[in-house]
Amino acid sequence: MSAEATRGNIWWRWVLVAVIVAVAAVVALWPQLTRTDDKSTATGSTTAPAEPAVAEADRAAAALASCPQPTGAAVGDTPLRGITLDCLADGKPVDLVTALAGKPALINLWAYWCGPCAEELPLLQQFSQQAGTALTVLTVHSDPGTGKALSRLSGLGIHLPGVVDPNSKVRAAVGAPAVLPISVLLRADGTVAKVVVRPFRSVEDISDTVAAELGVRA
Known part of the structure; x- marks a missing residue:
């Protein structure tokens, strides 16, 4: 195998490693992101406004x-x-x-x-x-x-x-x-x-x- 081909294989391996690391990071953070979304929904516009006080x-x-x-x-x-x-x-x-x-x-x-x-x-x-x-x-x-x-x-x-x-x-x-x-x-x-x-x-x-x-x- 030529030196150029060897360098190409090494480059692709590093790319694959980077992708795996990125996916792992997203999976690890997903529960926290989901809880944040749920909290914002619970405190956001879905809550019905209170009825105005009656004079x-x-x-x-x-x-x-x-x-x-x-x-x-x-x-x-x-x-x-x-x-x-x-x-x-x-x-x-x-x-x-x-x-x-x-x-x-x-x-x-x-x-x-x-x-x-x-x-x-x-x-x-x-x-x-x-x-x-x-x-x-x-x-x-x-x-x-x-x-x-x-x-x-x-x-x-x-x-x-x-x-x-x-x-x-x-x-x-x-x-x-x-x-x-x-x-x-x-x-x-x-x-x-x-x-x-x-x-x-x-x-x-x-x-x-x-x-x-x-x-x-x-």
Whole structure:
């Protein structure tokens, strides 16, 4: 073999060694590079922005009734046990079952963007006025937009007590489909009597349904 050929073989061997070293370096650093990418993704634009704080003036302008408070009444075996939601009127936490226990209740799941909900809410307010203290009607805004909920209620002239459920905990707990509006009828001990997956069409419709399921005629 000539000297020139020998030098050529040696050159190619050094090239091969350099490639092997480079590949080994990339393999060694890959886990660290991957962790860095994962961290930047976790702290980057994939995180949803927090909802803007709701001004107390907006809550006051809505003039909503105060949320019910716990009375110490017995609570039965209900899927709603342990669910705490913020009151629309003042932003304070409300333990749903303990606050409602003691008398039958109708909790209505709605959202500011829901057309049928806007038609149903005035009917629920009329029914609540007829029912008086015999039954509690509580609205549950099933969307993160608390400010938009207050604005919608103000525009509709609705003053029922309400809570905000941004993660749809109530709907998931009762096993209802992802539609709105939904009304959940609760017995006095907080157990679920009926899940109504449709909008009510009249005050009489609400009254008849509540009478049939809860024994309360308004």
